[in-house]
Amino acid sequence: MNKLFLIIQREYMALVARKSFIVITLLIPFLFVIIAAIPVLTSELNSSSSSLETVTVIDETGQLSGVIADNESFRFIPLKGEPGKTDAKKFFDQSGDSMSALVVIPANVLDSAKVNIYSKSTANMALIKHVTECLDDTLTSVKIASMGVPNLDKMVKEAQVYVDINSVKLSDDGSESESSTTAAMLLGMALALITYMFVLTYGAMIMNSVIEEKTNRIVEVIVSSCKPFQLMMGKIIGVALVGLTQFLIWAVLISAIVGGLGLSIAGNTMEEIPALISAVQSVNLVSIFSCFVVYFLGGYLLYASLFAGFGSAVDQASDASQFTTPIIIVMIVALYAGIGCMDNPNGTFAMWCSMIPFTSPIVMMVRLPYDVPFWQIAISIVALYTTALGMIWVSSRIYRIGILRYGKKFNFKEILGWIKS
C-alpha cells in the first residue's frame, strides 16, 4: 500500500512537472476565453470605434423620408427626390467624403419592396439592418392602410400567432414540473464529451508513461521492488489525479478570467445563466452528477487499464497504433451513439449502448436527463464495473509479461496467450 502511494506520488510529480503540462494547463483557459470572446469582442469593437456616419436618404415617394430614424452609429439626412431620376454617382461626386452611404427609396417601393443602398465600400451590415428594420414596419402599416379596410391593422395583429411550447414533465406520482429539453440535452452531451475527452487524453498519457518506462529499461528495477500490478495501478491512479488537477485548474482559471475580464463582455451570457440553471434544476441534478462520477470513474478505469496493458506490449510509441486504433474506434462509436441518442433517448439502440460497458459511460450520460429506469442504470453500472475490474485483471497479466519483452511486435493472438499463461 505504501509502495502504491509512492508510485502514485512519483507518477503525479513527473507528469505535473513537465513543461508541456504546465504550458497546456495555463494556455488552454486563455484560448478558451479568447475563442468564446471573439464574437462579442468584434461587435463590441465595431460599435465603439466607428464614429457617427452620415447617410443621405433620397425618398422618391415623398412620404417616407422621416421614417428612418437616427441612431448611435448613423445620422440620416432626408431629401426628396424625383421618381426614377436619382443619379447616385453624381450625388457622391458632389458631397465628397462627408457622406458614407446613400439610401434610395424608389417610388414603387410599396409594390417592389426594394430599396437601394449605395456606398463606396462594401455595404455596412449594421446600416442594412437598421434601414430594413425601420422600413419593414412602416411599409407594412402603410400597405394595410392603403387597402382601405377599417381596423385592418388590428385584425392582422390579432391573427398573428406565436406558438410558445411549455414542456411539462409528468412524474409517476402525478406531480408536474416544467422541464427544459434543451438544457437537459446540453448537460448530458457536455458530460459525455468530458468523459470522452478525459478518457482519451489521459488514457494516451498512461500508455506513453508505460512505454517510456519500458524503453528506459527502468521497469525491471521497479518490478524487482514492487509488484507489476502496483506499478500499473499507481500509474492509472496517478494519471487520473493529474487529469483532475488539470481540470480543476482550468475551471478556476476560466472562471477567474471570465469574472475578471468582464461581466461587460459576457454580460449577455451571464443573464442567461440563472434561467439555464432553473431549467436544468428540473432534471435531477444531484442524481445526474452522482451517476456522472460513477460512470466517469468506471469508464476511466476500463479504458485506462486497456491503454496500460497494450502499452506494455510495444517498444516504442510509434508501434502502439495497432492497439490504440481499435480502442479509439470504439470510443468514437460510443460518442456517435451518444449523439444519435439525443433524438431518441429511450429507443432500443440507445438502451443497448447504455448497457454495453464500452459505450455506457458516454451514452448513459446523454440518456440520464431523460429519466432512465432505475433497473437499467443498476444493470449498466454493475456491467461496467465488472468489466472494468476484469479488464484491470487482464491488463495486469498482459502488463506483467509485456513490460519485460523487447524487440518484437506482438499481435493480439500472442497477447491472448499471455493472459492465459
Next chain:
Amino acid sequence: MAFIEINDVVKQYKGHVALNHVSLSVEKGCIYGLLGPNGAGKTTLIRIINMITRPDSGTVMLDGRPITAEDVAHIGYLPEERGLYKKMKVGEEIVYLARLKGMTKAEATEKMKFWLERFNLTEWRDKKVETLSKGMQQKVQFIATVIHEPKLLIFDEPFSGFDPVNAEQLKREILELQKKGATILFSTHNMESVEEVCEQITLINHSEVVLEGNVADIKQRYKKHLYEITLAGDEELKPCDELYTIEEKRPGATLIRLASGAAIRDVITRLNEQYALNGFRELLPSMHEIFIETVKTSSNNE
C-alpha cells in the same frame, strides 16, 4: 548451509529451453559468479531468483525456505539493461528507488548523500539524470542498487559499460560489500573480474550447468601440468622425455609440460643439477581459457 539454493529449475519458452534442470547453491557471504556465453540462460536464471519470471518447475530457496516476494523486495538487483528515469533529478531518483525498497525518506536521503560523496557525484545531486554521462548514470544505478544494504545482491553484467578506472572502483565496492556481510551473485563474461573477485562459479552453456565449484579447485582440476622455467643467462633448456617435454619457447622463459607420472620434485632436482635455475612457476589455466574450453567441449557434445 547454503544461502541461496536453486533446485532443478526448468524454464521453457516457446520453441526453446532457457534453463534445463539447473541447480546451484551459493554460500552465505560469498561472491558467486554466474558465467556463460550470451544466450546461455544467465539472465533468465537471475529473473527467476528475482521472481520476475516464474520457473516451469524447480524451486528457489533462500536461507532454507522458499523465496517470497517479501525477500525479493529486499534484494539489491542491478539488471543487465540499465535504466533510470531520465527526467528525474539524481538525488530524488535514488531516494525514490530506496523508498520503494522500504527505506524511510530520512534514511534514504542520508544514505544517498553518503554514496554520492563516495562516488564523487555530490555536485550532480540536483541535476537531471539525462545530463549525466553514461558512466555516471551507471554509478547512480549502482548506488540505487546497494543503498538499502541488502543481504543479497544480484548484479547482471555489472562491469559492462564501465571504463577500467571505474570498473576497478566497482570491484573495490563489491569486495567492500562482501566484507560487510552481503552475499553477492553476479553474472558476467568478463573473466578477469571473475578471477579477482569470485570464490565460486557456475558456468552455464546452452541452458545447462557445465561447470561448478570453487575457482581455485576448478583451476586445479583444469591444470595442464604446465610450468614456466627461467634460466640464468642464455642457456637453453633441453627436453627430457621421461620427466617433461618442451611446450613452448618464450623470450627469457620456457614452458614445459610434466610427463605423466613424473613428480615435480624430481624435475626441480634435475633442473637444478643441470642448469642455473632462476625461476620455476606452475602455470594454472586462466578462467578465460577454462571458459572457452568448457564452452567448446560442451557445445561439441551436443
